[in-house]
Amino acid sequence: MSGFWRNSACSGSSLLCLLRQCLPLLAVGCWCCDCVSVTADELAQRIDSLLQQSFTSAQAEPGPVSDDGEFCRRVTLDLIGRIPAASELAAFLGHPDPQRRVLLVDQLLSSPEHSRRMADLFHVMLMERRGDHPEWLGFLRTSFAGQKPWDQLVREILDPQETPEQIRGAAWFITRRLEKVGQQDTDYPGLTRDIGRLFLGCDLQCAQCHDHLTISDYRQIEFQGLYTVYRNTSIRKDVKFPAVAEQPLTKKTDFMSVFEKQSLTVGPRVPFGVEQEIPQYESGQEFAVAPDRATNFPGVPKFRGLQLIAQSLPVSANRRFAENLANRLWFVMFGTGLVNPLDQLHDDNSATHPEVLAAVADAVTAAGFRIQPILRELALSQAYQRSSAGAASERVLYQYGREKRLSAEQLLASVLMACGDGDLMAAGDSLSEAEQKRAESFVKAFGNIPGEPELEFSPSLKAALFVLNDPLLQEQLQPGGGNLSERLAAIADNGAVAEQLYRSVLSRVPDAEEVEFVSDYLGQRADARRQAIGNLIWGLLASTEFCLNH
Amino acid sequence: MPLNCQSDQHRVSRRRWLGTAAAGTAAALPLFDPALHAAALQRSAKQVLFIWLDGGISQLESWDPKPNTEFGGPFRAIPTSVPGIHVSELLPQTAQQMQHLAIVRSLCTEDNAHSSGVDRIQRGDPKNRGVVYPYFGSAVTKLLGPNDSGLPPYVWIKPLSGGFMHKDAGFLGPQYGSLAFGDGKPPQNLLQHPDVSDQQQQERMEIRAFADQRYARGRPPASTDANGFVFSMGLELMQRRQLFDESTFSPGDVQRYGTHDLGRHMLLARRMLEAGVQVVKVNSYGWDTHGDNFNGSYSLVRRFDQPFAALISDLAVAGLLDQVLVIAMSEFGRTPRVNGHLGRDHWPEAWSLCMAGAGVRRGIAVGSTSDNGTWVASEPYDIGHMFHTWFSALGINSRETAWDNQGQPLPLAHEDCRPVSELLL
Numbered sequence: 020m021s022g023f024w025r026n027s028a029c030s031g032s033s034l035l036c037l038l039r040q041c042l043p044l045l046a047v048g049c050w051c052c053d054c055v056s057v058t059a060d061e062l063a064q065r066i067d068s069l070l071q072q073s074f075t076s077a078q079a080e081p082g083p084v085s086d087d088g089e090f091c092r093r094v095t096l097d098l099i100g101r102i103p104a105a106s107e108l109a110a111f112l113g114h115p116d117p118q119r120r121v122l123l124v125d126q127l128l129s130s131p132e133h134s135r136r137m138a139d140l141f142h143v144m145l146m147e148r149r150g151d152h153p154e155w156l157g158f159l160r161t162s163f164a165g166q167k168p169w170d171q172l173v174r175e176i177l178d179p180q181e182t183p184e185q186i187r188g189a190a191w192f193i194t195r196r197l198e199k200v201g202q203q204d205t206d207y208p209g210l211t212r213d214i215g216r217l218f219l220g221c222d223l224q225c226a227q228c229h230d231h232l233t234i235s236d237y238r239q240i241e242f243q244g245l246y247t248v249y250r251n252t253s254i255r256k257d258v259k260f261p262a263v264a265e266q267p268l269t270k271k272t273d274f275m276s277v278f279e280k281q282s283l284t285v286g287p288r289v290p291f292g293v294e295q296e297i298p299q300y301e302s303g304q305e306f307a308v309a310p311d312r313a314t315n316f317p318g319v320p321k322f323r324g325l326q327l328i329a330q331s332l333p334v335s336a337n338r339r340f341a342e343n344l345a346n347r348l349w350f351v352m353f354g355t356g357l358v359n360p361l362d363q364l365h366d367d368n369s370a371t372h373p374e375v376l377a378a379v380a381d382a383v384t385a386a387g388f389r390i391q392p393i394l395r396e397l398a399l400s401q402a403y404q405r406s407s408a409g410a411a412s413e414r415v416l417y418q419y420g421r422e423k424r425l426s427a428e429q430l431l432a433s434v435l436m437a438c439g440d441g442d443l444m445a446a447g448d449s450l451s452e453a454e455q456k457r458a459e460s461f462v463k464a465f466g467n468i469p470g471e472p473e474l475e476f477s478p479s480l481k482a483a484l485f486v487l488n489d490p491l492l493q494e495q496l497q498p499g500g501g502n503l504s505e506r507l508a509a510i511a512d513n514g515a516v517a518e519q520l521y522r523s524v525l526s527r528v529p530d531a532e533e534v535e536f537v538s539d540y541l542g543q544r545a546d547a548r549r550q551a552i553g554n555l556i557w558g559l560l561a562s563t564e565f566c567l568n569h
Numbered sequence: 570m571p572l573n574c575q576s577d578q579h580r581v582s583r584r585r586w587l588g589t590a591a592a593g594t595a596a597a598l599p600l601f602d603p604a605l606h607a608a609a610l611q612r613s614a615k616q617v618l619f620i621w622l623d624g625g626i627s628q629l630e631s632w633d634p635k636p637n638t639e640f641g642g643p644f645r646a647i648p649t650s651v652p653g654i655h656v657s658e659l660l661p662q663t664a665q666q667m668q669h670l671a672i673v674r675s676l677c678t679e680d681n682a683h684s685s686g687v688d689r690i691q692r693g694d695p696k697n698r699g700v701v702y703p704y705f706g707s708a709v710t711k712l713l714g715p716n717d718s719g720l721p722p723y724v725w726i727k728p729l730s731g732g733f734m735h736k737d738a739g740f741l742g743p744q745y746g747s748l749a750f751g752d753g754k755p756p757q758n759l760l761q762h763p764d765v766s767d768q769q770q771q772e773r774m775e776i777r778a779f780a781d782q783r784y785a786r787g788r789p790p791a792s793t794d795a796n797g798f799v800f801s802m803g804l805e806l807m808q809r810r811q812l813f814d815e816s817t818f819s820p821g822d823v824q825r826y827g828t829h830d831l832g833r834h835m836l837l838a839r840r841m842l843e844a845g846v847q848v849v850k851v852n853s854y855g856w857d858t859h860g861d862n863f864n865g866s867y868s869l870v871r872r873f874d875q876p877f878a879a880l881i882s883d884l885a886v887a888g889l890l891d892q893v894l895v896i897a898m899s900e901f902g903r904t905p906r907v908n909g910h911l912g913r914d915h916w917p918e919a920w921s922l923c924m925a926g927a928g929v930r931r932g933i934a935v936g937s938t939s940d941n942g943t944w945v946a947s948e949p950y951d952i953g954h955m956f957h958t959w960f961s962a963l964g965i966n967s968r969e970t971a972w973d974n975q976g977q978p979l980p981l982a983h984e985d986c987r988p989v990s991e992l993l994l
Contacts, residue, residue: 224699360975409787422792468735468743477744478796480721481733483803484758487770493762525780536779540772554769558776563796564784 062382062396069374070402070417082419085406087112089420089569090120092526094398096425096568097352098127100136101432104441105522124398128391134163137390139428140351145176145217148462149195149469154188154260161185168388169344170333173218178329181262191261194254207250214245215290218332220343220364223290229276236291236365239276244288247272248324257315264317267305268297268324287324289332291339298322335384339364345379346370348390350474352397354423354568361472371416407569423568424476427465431458434560437524438495438503457491464489476567486561495560496553507552513538516552524559614716615927615963616842616889617709618880619850620835620897622873623687624857627903627913628942630657630866632921632934633674635942640905643863651932659870662878663923668932669881669890671992674921675936677949678901681915683857686900692739693956693982700974704737705896705959706848707745708981712965718845719805725749726834726841727852731756740974747850752830753837755813759806774804812840826876835876839883842893856899860910873897881925890926894962898922905942919945922955928962928994935991953983961988 074081085093091111095103103111111123127133138159142151162172172189179190196210208227215223223242231237248268255262271284288294300321310318333340342364350356357370357379370376379393386392397403407420425433450458464485467473486492498505503523510516517537521529529537537555544551559565629635634646634657646655649667656664656672663670679694680686692702703711710722724747725734731751735743748756761770777800785793811817818836826832831853838849853873858865877897884890902920903913919938925931936947960967960981968987972979 228699407788411787411789413789422788471743476792476795478799479733479744480748480799480802480806481756481758483799484756484806487800487803487807488758488760488762488765490762493764533783540776544772550769551772554773555776557773559780561773561777561800562780562784563793564780566796567792 060396062378062393063400065378066375066397067401069372069378073372074415074418077415079415079418081401081405081417082409082413083406084401085404085420087119088527089406089408090404091123093420093568094120094124094403095127096429096433097423098124098136098394098398099130099132100139100426100429101132101436102526104436105519105526106441108522108526120404121399124395128395131164134160134166137163139426143426143428143466143473144347145192146195147470147472148466152188152191152195152261155191155195156188158186158188158191166389166391169383169390170335170340170388173333173340174329177214177218177332178323178325179261179263181258181260187260187262190263193249193252193263194261197252197254197263205253207246211242211246211249214249214332215242216362218343219290219337219339220346220358220362221290221339222360222362229278234363234365234367236367239274240283240285240288241290243272243274243283244285244292244294245290245328247285248287248328251324253317255315255317257317263325265320265323265325266317267300267320268322269299269305271297287327289328289337292331292337295327333388335388338380341380341383341388342376344388344390345376345383345393348383348393348397349376349379352394352403353417354421361474420569422476424473425465425566425568426473427461428458429568430465430566431461433565434492434495437560437565438556440501441503441506441523460485460489460491478566492557492560496556498549498553504549504553504556507556508549513541516541516555520552520555520559524556525562525564614845614892615713616846616893617706617848617959617963618838618842618893618895618926619706619848620873620877620895621691621850621852622856622869622897622899623852623854624683625899625901625903625915626856626870626873627858627862627866628674628919628921628938629903629905629913630659630862631870632656632660632672632923633938633942634658635905635938635940639941640907640943641941642907644866654932654934657870659866660874660878663874663881666878666881666885669885670923670925671929671931672921672923672934673936673950673955673989673992674934674938675945675947675950676902676917676920676922676952676955677945678917678920678952681901681917683900683915686915686917690898690900690952691737694952695980695983698977698979700977700979701739702979703739703741703745705956706747706850707738707741709848709963711741711745712960712970712981713847713963716845716847718847719802720809720841720844720846721748721802721806722847723747723850724841724846724848725850725852726753726837727850728752728830728834728854740972740979747848750813750837753813753815753834755806755810759810761807770804774800809844812844813837822879825879827872829872831872832876835880839880842884842889843887858903859908859912859914862903862907862911862913865912884926892927894927894929894959895925896922896959897924919943919949924959924992926962928964930992930994933991935989950989951983951986953986954989956982957986957988958992961993 071081088108091103091108095101095107111119114122116122138156141163142156142159146155175186175189176192179187179193181187193210196213197205199205212222212224212227215221221237221241223237225231226237226239226242227246228239230239251266251268253264255264268287271286273282273284275282286294286297298321305320306318307321308319310316331337335341346356346358346361346364350361357372357376358364358368382396383393402417405418405420407422410419410421413419464482495502496504498508507516507519510519514534517529517534520537521527521533540555541548541551629640629642630644634644634655635641636644636646645658647658647661647664648655649664651667654667654672656667678690680689691704693705695702706723706725715722723737723745727749729751731749731754733746733756734749735746737747738745750756778797781793781797815833815837822836826836831851834851838851841849856869858869881890881895884893884895901915901917904916908914919942936945936950938944939946957967965981967981970981972981
């Protein structure tokens with residue numbers, strides 16, 4: 020397999036490092052984290068000094084630093100997927116330690132809610148709202164709870180195994196895409212394309228039929244070499260859990276450009292890598308484990324293309340693999356990619372800040388593809404911590420904080436946090452049937468359509484009607500069980516109501532104008548105070564400020 | 570602060586919203602600038618009514634009768650209000666509106682399977698470039714830009730289920746999909762929650778607007794505009810829910826349009842058009858008469874005839890025919906040869922459609938088929954010709970404008986086709 024990439028390995032030469040490369044499924048942390056984390060530790064500083072250069076050359080100043088409340092809401096949403104509880108916000112605002120932002124980031128990263136957030140985030144990113152499956156979600160949750168490095172996680176997705184049980188759900192990434200829709204053929208090209216898009220940041224769609232006309236790196240062979248392997252797969256019918264069957268790969272794929280009618284062939288090949296020979300076996304000798312017609316067991320071929328791809332695509336020598344993760348993590352934290360669109364990484368589409376992309380990708384590799392240390396550094400950068408207020412006057416990218424779309428999961432968790440009794444939810448609790456339904460309704464109202472990545476804030480009529488009229492939201496406004504509505508109704512002083520309301524819903528202190536607005540409104544509606552409080556909560560929940568991370 | 574926010578103050582610039590939405594899907598410089606285009610077309614306020622007869626209406630039993638010929642079938646041809654143009658006797662009322670209509674009898678298209686044909690025809694059968702083209706309705710809403718009705722731009726009235734249908738939008742992105750009224754019924758969550766009074770709803774919107782106004786200070790307006798826009802559209806739709814209340818139709822209208830599905834849906838379509846919806850699509854199913862074509866057509870075509878004639882007449886009387894482009898068609902026609910089950914099968918080789926209204930010449934029949942109806946005898950027109958023609962009728966230059974699909978320039982309609990000038994004013 021080492022023929023795939025020039026073996027530059029990870030920066031350390033430690034034995035474990037090499038072991039991890041050779042034995043990809045060995046679930047051990049990289050001991051060179053210590054030497055490596057020096058690099059990761061420097062990432063925030065490096066980003067800021069690079070961005071400072073871009074400000075200087077544009078004769079611009081970076082915008083102001085966010086205040087503590089703005090930062091607390093932003094980083095809590097990003098790292099644990101919900102707004103802070105009013106009590107958490109108060110504790111943070113009152114924290115005397117000048118290092119409180121670092122402490123908060125570390126506290127959030129070590130919270131069980133963080134791994135749940137990561138599972139949700141990567142579920143949406145990788146499955147793009149094609150539904151869900153308990154084994155797949157279980158795989159993601161276990162993986163993130165154990166801080167599984169990205170290369171290992173991707174390896175498990177690209178070549179899913181049926182044991183151990185906790186990781187077999189990884190197969191759903193492939194099997195869901197192999198499900199037939201109506202009379203259409205199984206979408207092998209779509210699966211191939213998604214692997215390029217999601218793990219290499221390369222949308223090879225056009226390269227299915229011809230070398231890309233405008234992108235010189237995207238040649239037809241990049242698509243076809245990967246397609247050779249994945250079109251050889253099917254959904255296993257002999258087991259109930261998601262599992263992938265692979266036919267013996269015996270010959271290369273023939274293909275032809277729609278423009279130049281010249282016959283070409285390719286064997287299994289990672290995009291931009293080296294083609295691999297297909298070993299030839301005598302008929303009947305192709306299987307390591309023979310198929311069994313009685314049980315429908317498809318058998319295991321001796322030569323497995325899936326294994327080949329899994330061993331050679333998600334590796335540090337494959338720079339695009341690291342760049343893709345770097346770009347996507349940047350997108351998660353900054354709301355835009357260093358390269359846009361996220362799946363158009365190529366030489367003719369350079370990053371807005373190439374050195375920043377290189378620095379993040381270096382750090383990703385150096386951290387052994389562990390995601391947490393990268394998120395930590397991004398969160399600790401000054402760029403991340405700038406205020407988004409005043410962004411209308413932005414001249415240079417990253418002068419101000421940026422608005423980020425909230426996923427349906429983040430919205431639901433935030434609505435519950437804002438309107439509930441203020442208690443922190445226990446992460447990892449299994450959902451009741453009603454809670455499950457509610458979660459599905461939120462995804463229906465706020466999620467994109469299947470196959471459509473969720474990138475920018477895109478309000479829809481469907482979502483507006485949901486917010487306006489759906490009982491699931493209205494019931495949150497009914498006073499009861501110590502919820503926000505009830506607590507606010509118990510406060511006599513209108514100014515204090517405003518204070519509580521804004522802290523709970525918008526995670527900040529209201530200004531004088533807002534206190535006056537709330538007080539005036541409650542004064543006018545003294546006859547129906549409870550109802551008026553419900554209206555105030557609704558008005559803030561429906562506001563753009565609540566619906567975004569900013 | 571007192572509650573003095575007038576909703577007009579918070580009416581967002583729809584044009585800006587559309588611009589933002591477009592920028593969201595297209596990263597590169599847009600070739601087509603909807604804002605400029607919308608400004609140019611603002612006064613024309615063009616609308617589209619697209620009637621889709623799913624399964625394939627028989628041209629021989631409708632627009633291109635061939636009585637007393639080998640494959641002509643039992644029905645006669647009748648004269649229309651335009652001397653020299655005849656249609657099937659199954660269209661008696663439509664025949665009286667012929668002075669408003671343009672028939673095309675020389676369609677010749679590619680696909681003879683429903684599953685692919687429906688898509689192919691409604692997307693204009695562009696060259697295969699591995700991208701999914703928008704349906705005509707989605708394309709029009711994007712190209713014309715939003716009007717001032719405050720209503721969803723693209724509404725689809727159909728039997729069975731409704732909801733937000735993104736499929737029509739293709740590469741334009743889901744926001745250009747249609748809002749479907751299943752059996753004429755409004756979408757989910759359109760009815761105000763019973764615990765919330767009108768007064769309360771109004772107050773909530775004012776609180777929301779106050780919060781957004783405060784948040785927008787010093788920030789780019791894109792997000793608050795877009796969010797405000799969908800809320801005002803939602804509210805507009807809720808406030809005008811009587812649009813969908815069939816009990817408020819006049820008994821005379823119900824009688825004239827017919828009480829069957831297509832009649833009710835066409836009447837609803839008229840209301841939507843009058844209310845300013847930009848594109849209304851009406852679907853009718855069950856036109857695939859492989860068996861017993863003649864009894865089938867006898868009931869189907871007449872059920873189309875009644876509301877179609879009523880609607881054309883109503884639009885003409887109201888003066889709306891100058892701004893509404895009306896198209897009635899299927900995915901293909903039906904075989905002249907009658908099969909062993911007295912049915913007609915799929916026939917894309919030679920078939921017909923009917924159009925009327927904005928930009929279209931009136932009282933004409935364009936193109937012709939061979940004596941037995943089998944082949945096109947005049948210049949054959951593909952669906953690409955029709956797309957170019959319809960775009961032209963709406964004032965859109967389909968030869969000089971291109972879609973911008975994330976930097977990939979794509980022709981609006983098939984580049985080998987052109988507008989059919991004899992159909993255009």
